[in-house]
Amino acid sequence: MDVVIVGSGPSxxxxxxxxxxxxxxxxxxxxxxxxxxxxRVASRATLASQEPGSFDAAALAxxxxxxxxxxxxALPRKQIYGSNFPxxxxxxxxxxxxxxxxxxxxxxxxxxxxxxxxxxxxxxYSTGTFRTWPLTRDDLEPxxxxxxxxxxxxxxxxxxxxxxxxxxxxDHLPKVSERTQRVLDRYTAHRIDVRxxxxxxxxxxxxxxxxxxxxxxxxxxxxxxxxxxSASQTFDELRREGxxxxxxxxxxxxxxxxxxxxxxxxxxxxxxxxxEFKADKVFLCAGAIGTTRIVAGxxxxxxxxxxxxxxxxxxxxxxxLRPVKHLTQDGEFTxxxxxxxxxxxxxxxxxxxxxxxxxxxxxxESLPSIAAHRALAPFTERGLRHLTVGLGYLPSWxxxxxxxxxxxxxxxxxxxxxxxxxxxxxxxxxxLSLVTQRLRRAGRALDxxxxxxxxxxxxxxxxxxxxxSFPHAADSPTERSSDLLGRVDGLPNVHLVDASVFPTVxxxxxxxxxxxxxxxxxxxxxxxxxx
Amino acid sequence: MTRxxxxxxxxxxxxxxxxMSAFVDADYDVVALTRREPSATPHVSWRAYELGATPPRDxxxxxxxxxxxxxxxxxxxxxxxxxxNVGGSRRLLDAAREAGVARVVFVSSMSAYFGxxxxxxxSKLAVERTVLDGHGVVxxxxxxxxxxxxxxxxxxxxxxxxxxxxxxxxxxxxxxxxDDVATGMVSLVENYDDFAGRVVGFAHAExxxxxxxxxxxxxxxxxxxxxxxPASLVMSALRLVEATGASLPFRSDSLLGLVRATDVLxxxxxxxxxxxxxxxLAP
Numbered sequence: 001m002d003v004v005i006v007g008s009g010p011s012x013x014x015x016x017x018x019x020x021x022x023x024x025x026x027x028x029x030x031x032x033x034x035x036x037x038x039x040r041v042a043s044r045a046t047l048a049s050q051e052p053g054s055f056d057a058a059a060l061a062x063x064x065x066x067x068x069x070x071x072x073x074a075l076p077r078k079q080i081y082g083s084n085f086p087x088x089x090x091x092x093x094x095x096x097x098x099x100x101x102x103x104x105x106x107x108x109x110x111x112x113x114x115x116x117x118x119x120x121x122x123x124x125y126s127t128g129t130f131r132t133w134p135l136t137r138d139d140l141e142p143x144x145x146x147x148x149x150x151x152x153x154x155x156x157x158x159x160x161x162x163x164x165x166x167x168x169x170x171d172h173l174p175k176v177s178e179r180t181q182r183v184l185d186r187y188t189a190h191r192i193d194v195r196x197x198x199x200x201x202x203x204x205x206x207x208x209x210x211x212x213x214x215x216x217x218x219x220x221x222x223x224x225x226x227x228x229x230s231a232s233q234t235f236d237e238l239r240r241e242g243x244x245x246x247x248x249x250x251x252x253x254x255x256x257x258x259x260x261x262x263x264x265x266x267x268x269x270x271x272x273x274x275x276e277f278k279a280d281k282v283f284l285c286a287g288a289i290g291t292t293r294i295v296a297g298x299x300x301x302x303x304x305x306x307x308x309x310x311x312x313x314x315x316x317x318x319x320x321l322r323p324v325k326h327l328t329q330d331g332e333f334t335x336x337x338x339x340x341x342x343x344x345x346x347x348x349x350x351x352x353x354x355x356x357x358x359x360x361x362x363x364x365e366s367l368p369s370i371a372a373h374r375a376l377a378p379f380t381e382r383g384l385r386h387l388t389v390g391l392g393y394l395p396s397w398x399x400x401x402x403x404x405x406x407x408x409x410x411x412x413x414x415x416x417x418x419x420x421x422x423x424x425x426x427x428x429x430x431x432l433s434l435v436t437q438r439l440r441r442a443g444r445a446l447d448x449x450x451x452x453x454x455x456x457x458x459x460x461x462x463x464x465x466x467x468x469s470f471p472h473a474a475d476s477p478t479e480r481s482s483d484l485l486g487r488v489d490g491l492p493n494v495h496l497v498d499a500s501v502f503p504t505v506x507x508x509x510x511x512x513x514x515x516x517x518x519x520x521x522x523x524x525x526x527x528x529x530x531x
Numbered sequence: 532m533t534r535x536x537x538x539x540x541x542x543x544x545x546x547x548x549x550x551m552s553a554f555v556d557a558d559y560d561v562v563a564l565t566r567r568e569p570s571a572t573p574h575v576s577w578r579a580y581e582l583g584a585t586p587p588r589d590x591x592x593x594x595x596x597x598x599x600x601x602x603x604x605x606x607x608x609x610x611x612x613x614x615x616n617v618g619g620s621r622r623l624l625d626a627a628r629e630a631g632v633a634r635v636v637f638v639s640s641m642s643a644y645f646g647x648x649x650x651x652x653x654s655k656l657a658v659e660r661t662v663l664d665g666h667g668v669v670x671x672x673x674x675x676x677x678x679x680x681x682x683x684x685x686x687x688x689x690x691x692x693x694x695x696x697x698x699x700x701x702x703x704x705x706x707x708x709x710d711d712v713a714t715g716m717v718s719l720v721e722n723y724d725d726f727a728g729r730v731v732g733f734a735h736a737e738x739x740x741x742x743x744x745x746x747x748x749x750x751x752x753x754x755x756x757x758x759x760x761p762a763s764l765v766m767s768a769l770r771l772v773e774a775t776g777a778s779l780p781f782r783s784d785s786l787l788g789l790v791r792a793t794d795v796l797x798x799x800x801x802x803x804x805x806x807x808x809x810x811x812l813a814p
Contacts, residue, residue, distance in 0.1 A: 162660040346645035
């Protein structure tokens with residue numbers, strides 16, 4: 001069987017893993033393939049050969065300059081190794097517009113996709129999430145396990161396991177910060193008081209090689225030792241093994257049914273005409289909006305609106321009465337360290353998850369410049385010693401709905417134009433208020449209080465936790481839904497395997513389920529089940 | 532015919548011993564998983580097990596069904612109690628799953644409902660999720676009464692003999708006769724597939740107010756005068772005494788269960804289909 005995979009993000013990696021040992025299957029990956037600039041690769045290699053205390057200063061500065069926010073106090077766009085390459089436009093963003101504060105950088109052209117710059121959170125979805133899916137967590141469990149066995153995985157056994165089982169044997173997390181340890185210790189001591197408010201606290205679960213961590217504090221700007229998982233690592237491995245044929249610089253714009261198989265039409269990002277690839281099966285892994293554009297163009301959908309599901313993101317700063325002793329990222333790991341799970345039911349469907357980050361230099365850089373003034377700096381530093389930043393998520397049913405307005409019929413070789421906007425959801429403010437209220441009530445026990453009026457909701461599609469344009473449905477697929485193998489009506493050999501097929505997007509961590517579901521679909525295709 | 536083997540934790544406790552007898556009567560072999568060996572009984576064997584500890588390797592050898600009824604209420608240290616009861620239950624359930632025990636029933640509590648404020652209920656609820664995700668069954672018995680009733684029913688029987696009864700607002704409870712709970716458990720195990728992954732309330736469907744319960748438990752069924760008692764005041768007094776480390780026959784957490792009892796009885800359709808019934812409280 002000849003298989004073409006479009007994209008190189010986490011869902012594409014999962015598809016390749018599912019086929020890896022099927023020697024009767026050829027795997028061709030078509031990718032835009034933007035990579036970290038070579039001089040930054042060199043600087044990274046320099047740091048990787050050194051210990052944190054003796055990093056080369058120039059290489060360090062080259063890679064770890066914190067990103068600046070567009071406005072003071074806002075969340076800056078995350079860079080990686082000082083580069084914006086995951087957001088570079090290789091033609092995939094041409095024709096993408098955004099209204100108001102919606103995000104227009106919605107499709108990555110990077111080798112590894114947005115997993116180059118993600119938060120590395122990996123937890124399965126709760127069983128409750130699947131109440132509105134035509135799948136159950138049992139259907140995904142073997143695939144969660146397969147993915148977690150392949151990627152680096154660190155976490156701890158704690159109360160979050162009740163809703164989010166470990167599904168494997170994780171490596172331990174690196175030593176957590178003083179603030180994290182205090183919050184988790186206080187949770188253990190006052191567990192019942194905290195849980196009375198529907199709040200459960202626990203360690204982060206990360207796609208990270210925890211035991212190899214050197215605590216250099218550079219997680220948020222790019223681990224020089226490459227200990228944080230990116231899908232590119234899986235592709236590096238598969239390419240080294242000669243298991244895949246990888247084409248970079250290719251932008252797919254259309255898939256066509258040819259009766260027995262599928263034709264994939266693409267253009268070279270460096271110019272040139274249309275390229276054509278033939279396959280028995282095609283897996284679209286271009287990210288929810290990238291895949292949506294390819295499918296819409298292929299099905300001839302235009303001048304219409306597709307509503308997505310997004311788990312809206314909010315930034316929630318917390319203050320603690322007791323300050324931490326030292327304000328530094330040196331000697332720490334700076335990814336998310338602990339989670340606050342706020343639930344409104346007993347099976348984890350109606351819930352919010354807040355990822356809490358210890359101090360890192362980006363926090364200081366995000367403050368108004370006056371805060372860094374010599375006269376105010378001591379007060380700023382004192383204030384920061386009380387601060388924890390939470391990055392929270394609401395479930396899609398309580399979030400604003402991103403909408404994609406498709407333009408007219410695209411020109412040959414182009415993807416359909418789209419405009420991203422958002423539709424308000426009256427439940428958003430209500431749920432955010434309830435989440436804040438519960439966390440405030442649990443605050444005394446944890447010594448972690450949400451700062452009043454400082455919680456801000458991010459714009460449409462800025463969480464990067466969006467999907468649902470062609471949701472899985474139990475009955476026959478239509479032009480606006482997919483079957484359980486990710487196929488829409490009219491494209492019988494094309495499988496959508498990224499979040500475009502998610503019926504909902506809960507507030508809990510996103511990427512692992514994308515990978516597990518992609519792995520499930522690919523495994524079933526490989527086994528010839530349900531075709 | 533080979534007899535099925537059911538392992539019962541807490542088999543020497545009030546509910547556990549009821550289950551043990553009911554399973555023996557229904558032609559099961561019972562393995563009592565307890566700290567101390569129970570008195571010799573035909574078709575009952577013993578394997579040492581202590582809630583909180585990792586179960587010995589052979590705990591589930593030959594076992595078809597696990598009924599997990601053990602719970603330690605004697606530990607006043609919240610952290611230790613959680614580790615022993617919740618952590619211990621999770622280890623037990625993991626061991627059962629790894630050993631291939633296909634049917635697992637967890638004896639939870641009516642206090643374990645979402646939004647409960649009871650320590651006992653919150654702890655039981657934490658175990659329930661693990662059981663349900665593993666396709667086990669959660670049984671939430673109501674207030675179990677009958678001969679030699681223990682727990683809350685035992686306490687209420689003592690209160691019923693007082694000349695004046697306390698009245699805590701409109702508190703009302705679901706009740707279940709001990710014989711019905713025991714036979715209901717056997718029926719549930721025998722119809723396990725219909726219940727897998729579900730929560731069922733083992734009680735008669737009608738809630739009964741406290742005064743009616745006390746009248747039923749009173750020596751001659753006679754109602755005594757009642758005195759309205761502010762629950763919050765009693766709760767505070769009990770908590771004060773508990774803070775000194777004193778052990779009380781009736782804890783503040785139990786009072787909370789009495790005054791803030793659930794009004795939801797889950798899984799009644801499943802019980803009706805399996806013909807599992809609970810008698811109403813006799814006047």
